[in-house]
Structures are given as C-alpha cells and as structure tokens.
Amino acid sequence: AQKITQTQPGMFVQEKEAVTLDCTYDTSDPSYGLFWYKQPSSGEMIFLIYQGSYDQQNATEGRYSLNFQKARKSANLVISASQLGDSAMYFCAMRSIFGNEKLTFGTGTRLTIIP
Amino acid sequence: NAGVTQTPKFRVLKTGQSMTLLCAQDMNHEYMYWYRQDPGMGLRLIHYSVGEGTTAKGEVPDGYNVSRLKKQNFLLGLESAAPSQTSVYFCATGWASDSNQPQHFGDGTRLSIL
Numbered sequence: 001a002q003k004i005t006q007t008q009p010g011m012f013v014q015e016k017e018a019v020t021l022d023c024t025y026d027t028s029d030p031s032y033g034l035f036w037y038k039q040p041s042s043g044e045m046i047f048l049i050y051q052g053s054y055d056q057q058n059a060t061e062g063r064y065s066l067n068f069q070k071a072r073k074s075a076n077l078v079i080s081a082s083q084l085g086d087s088a089m090y091f092c093a094m095r096s097i098f099g100n101e102k103l104t105f106g107t108g109t110r111l112t113i114i115p
Numbered sequence: 116n117a118g119v120t121q122t123p124k125f126r127v128l129k130t131g132q133s134m135t136l137l138c139a140q141d142m143n144h145e146y147m148y149w150y151r152q153d154p155g156m157g158l159r160l161i162h163y164s165v166g167e168g169t170t171a172k173g174e175v176p177d178g179y180n181v182s183r184l185k186k187q188n189f190l191l192g193l194e195s196a197a198p199s200q201t202s203v204y205f206c207a208t209g210w211a212s213d214s215n216q217p218q219h220f221g222d223g224t225r226l227s228i229l
Contacts (some may be wrong), residue, residue, distance in 0.1 A: 031202035045220035052215055
C-alpha cells in the first residue's frame, strides 16, 4: 500500500520569501510518480509539478521546484519568491505505474502568505 | 474546451434520499475517478473506471455506486444518503499509459446530508 505524509498542517510565510512544503512517501512499487496540487479557497485542484521516480533531475516549473530525495523517500515542494496568490492548500500525491493510475493523497498543508 | 464538468455544484439532501452526481469530460481520457475530500483527510478514492463499461472500487466505496455507460460520462450514485457522506466530491480523468501526465479535476460538488 502507498502512503503520503505531510507533517505541516499549516504554515505562515512572509511575502517574497521562499517556502518548503514537506512530503514523505512510502511505497514498495519500483516505479511511481509524485505530484503536487494546489487548492485555493475557490476549491479547484490545480496541478503544479510532477516528479518521476526514475527522473535523474529534480523537476522545476517556474517558481515551483521539487526537492526529490529518493533514498529518504521525500518529495518536498519549494516555492521561490512567494506571492499573496500562493495562499492555498497544497497536496502531495503519489501514483504507482502499476496501480491503474490511482492517486494517493496526503492530508495537505495550508499555506498562508503574509504581506 | 470545458475539460471536466461536474453537476450539480451544490446539493443538500435529507438522510435516506438518493441522488446521482454526474461527471462529464471532453478530453477523451480513458480513466475516470471519483474522490471525496473531508477536512484533515485529503482526497480519498471512492470508485474509478479504466474504460467504458468497467468500474472498480477504491479506498472508500461503501454507500456509493458508479456507472460508466459512455466513455465521456462517469456517474456516482448515493442510494440512501447518510450524514457521513457529507463531503466535497471531485471527479478526475486521466490517460491510461502516460503516467507523467496529471489527472485533471472537475471543480467539485459540495454535498450536505441533513
């Protein structure tokens, strides 16, 4: 069985600072993918970034980067130069290559950017 | 391009009533999923479908039924609603083989059972 752990229920960060959201995972599958989604107060789920378990480099998408440490089973999301619009819930999720593409989600981190 | 559309967006039911949530997609995705989101618990998979005419149970299937009669539609049914089914329901779609592609989510249905 797969498990995602997000240990930070909430975080407060000053605008323009960088922030790291923690995600650790547990799986016995040899091949898997890790995703981060953003959920603003309006409720929709917005895909941010993906990391494959065999990717050699850490994924980056604009201000988002993923600090992937496979041996530690961690996939932390880093947001550089935070903005007020980054205030939202953030979910880490995992998908097994052999699991009919189902996503297993963590419990989320509520990020609040302070002006 | 509408993507993934869920109807209704909000609904209030009384205990014991039945209803059906509709998910419609125009992305030609093979896989479709129903999740529920509860406070402090993230999203949990209820049922999913890997293609037209097929369905399978997820993590929390009890009290729900699903049908995928057409590729573009995935229905979630509550036969006898219970207060424990008060939640926000999300439909998602995805490709069968491109595992680096994200699932695409609808905007959610907020369901309250009184």
